[in-house]
Amino acid sequence: MVLKLYYDLLSQPSRALYIFLKLNGVPFQQCPVSLMEGEHRTEEFKQKYSKFQKVPFIHDGDFKLIESIGIMRYITREYPIEDHWYPKDSKKQAKVDEYLEWQHLNIRLNCSTFLITTWMNPMRTGKQPSQEKYDSSKKYMLKSLSTFEELFLSDDGPFLMGKEISYADIQAACEIEQPRLAGFNPMVHYPKIKTWIELVRKECNPYYDEAHEMLNMLAESSGKSTKAKL
Structure with a gap:
């Protein structure tokens, strides 16, 4: 049976897995789930598809699995994946894992907290966050972005693990794209991140742009109406 990927391309890890599977030519059935419409919240969804009611998740025949990073590791064991994405060499693999564990x-x-505070909650409730909540969520986001630049974008190579792109790059890029929905573009404020994301996009196209099409459209609209300033 063909692998089934349940996803929403507004979900960061959903985009990462989608890009990863497409780049490696893994055959899969696309099973979109609309988070905005609450398709994952129904009891039928919980009973039929996933008791965790989150995306992404896969059904590989009778085998079911959630959590994008666990899914990625499973895919690399079960399908012919180019080694640089998640190396079999223990030390190289450990360095990819180092980022994947750090990022949580x-x-x-x-x-995610910044996006929830400034975009998702106001959209659901019709109420804007207090200035205190806005400032706090932004402060921690900016600290993480600065730390990311310092710790992972080094002179050892253009990608997180050096000279070759890995799954860590896809995962990180999809996460860092997300605040654009709330009108904050990290690439405007962090030149090293901008250069790196442009490289990731180039390496992963056309699937990177395909996966980010909806985000780009919503981000453009949000950028016109949101005044998020440093």
Whole structure:
């Protein structure tokens, strides 16, 4: 049976997996789930598709798995994947894992918190966040972005792990694109991040642009109406 990917391209890890599968020619059935319409919140969805009610997740025959990074690791074991994405060499693989573990409480947490505070919650409730909440969420996001530049964008190579692109680059780029939905573009304020993302985009196209089409459209609209300034 063909692998089924359940995803929403407004979800950062969904985009990362989508790009990864496309780049490596892994055959999969596209199963979009609209988070904006709450398709994942129904009891039917919970019983039929995923008890966790989150995306992305996969069904590979009778085997079901959530969590994008766990899915990526599974895919590299089950399908012929180019080694540089998630190297079999223990030390090289460990360096990819180093970023993937670090990002949970840094880039992912703080970029997501900023987006939820300034875009998602106001859209759901019709109420803007207090200045205190806005300032706090932005402060932690900016700290994570600065730390990311300092720790991972070094002179050892153009990508996070050096001279070759890895899954860590896709994951990080998709997370750092996300605040654009709330009118804040990290690439405007962080030149090293801008250069690196442009390289990731080039390496991953046409699938990078394909995965970010909806985000780009919404970000353009948001940028016209949101005044997010440093």
